[in-house]
Amino acid sequence: MSDKGPSAMYRPVTGTVLDVDTAFYDRLAEDTAGRELVDRFVVPIRSGRAWEVPAGHLCRVVTTPEGPQCGDFNVWNRHNPKERLWTSRTRQLQGAHVTRYDRLWSTLPYLRPLLTITNDTLDWYGVDSDGARVHDLLGARCDPYVNRILTGADFDFHCHSNLTRAVLPYGLTEFDVHDVLNIFTLTGLNADDEYFMKGSPATAGDFFEFFAEQDLLCAMSTCPAGDLSVPLWGPDARDPIEVCRPLAVEVYRPAPELVEGWSVPEVPAYAGLHGLLAPQWTATGLAQAP
Numbered sequence: 001m002s003d004k005g006p007s008a009m010y011r012p013v014t015g016t017v018l019d020v021d022t023a024f025y026d027r028l029a030e031d032t033a034g035r036e037l038v039d040r041f042v043v044p045i046r047s048g049r050a051w052e053v054p055a056g057h058l059c060r061v062v063t064t065p066e067g068p069q070c071g072d073f074n075v076w077n078r079h080n081p082k083e084r085l086w087t088s089r090t091r092q093l094q095g096a097h098v099t100r101y102d103r104l105w106s107t108l109p110y111l112r113p114l115l116t117i118t119n120d121t122l123d124w125y126g127v128d129s130d131g132a133r134v135h136d137l138l139g140a141r142c143d144p145y146v147n148r149i150l151t152g153a154d155f156d157f158h159c160h161s162n163l164t165r166a167v168l169p170y171g172l173t174e175f176d177v178h179d180v181l182n183i184f185t186l187t188g189l190n191a192d193d194e195y196f197m198k199g200s201p202a203t204a205g206d207f208f209e210f211f212a213e214q215d216l217l218c219a220m221s222t223c224p225a226g227d228l229s230v231p232l233w234g235p236d237a238r239d240p241i242e243v244c245r246p247l248a249v250e251v252y253r254p255a256p257e258l259v260e261g262w263s264v265p266e267v268p269a270y271a272g273l274h275g276l277l278a279p280q281w282t283a284t285g286l287a288q289a290p
């Protein structure tokens with residue numbers, strides 16, 4: 001046991017998809033001159049937007065000159081919305097907060113990288129004296145149902161609603177919106193194991209960049225809590241409209257030679273049928289095959 005405590009349950013196995021080729025992603029991150037901007041847009045405050053990122057492309061989420069803002073992010077396989085971000089497995093395989101070289105993993109029965117983070121200008125933040133870190137996979141998106149419970153009022157521009165409106169043009173619905181990556185969001189667990197959020201340490205121009213490992217549909221909400229420096233709920237709550245800012249999104253095609261030899265990760269080759277055709281465990285032991 002190190003001074004960090006017990007070691008991680010899930011550790012990379014050399015030669016598997018968990019063994020990240022950091023030099024490959026470094027080259028992609030560093031070659032900003034050789035990449036071509038193919039899409040750029042701004043997500044206004046308290047709104048949502050969905051967009052596609054083709055496999056092998058880079059995507060950057062950028063704070064604007066107006067200042068910090070938290071972005072609640074969803075991601076799906078563009079061709080199969082049942083394959084989407086699985087936050088709990090990603091927390092186990094990577095960490096409860098993510099940065100450069102971490103991957104976002106998809107749900108079963110797929111379990112492969114949707115994307116790999118190539119650059120993160122907030123990686124210097126590390127962990128603060130409260131145990132808080134940036135780019136959070138612990139917390140769910142804010143939603144109008146929990147808001148109703150906590151305040152008794154209705155509000156239509158929570159992240160869950162913003163994401164729902166964003167994905168409707170792609171044939172998806174509220175049921176496809178899932179647990180998020182909270183980009184630029186500073187969070188942790190307190191001594192009572194309770195989830196807390198603090199004001200984002202981002203400043204204008206900070207960015208979070210990733211490489212699409214598959215054809216992706218992405219969606220992001222500019223959280224109505226803005227940079228999270230003002231509580232949405234509780235005794236000190238007030239409308240944090242003055243800390244709400246837009247976020248920009250950029251999609252790039254990298255120089256072709258940088259992705260030579262790269263291919264979309266495969267689904268793990270589990271060939272069983274979940275024991276459907278195997279002898280079953282019973283109270284008296286292993287029974288004969290059916």
Ligand SMILES: [Zn+2]
Nearest residue numbers: 142159223224
């Ligand atoms: Zn939110």
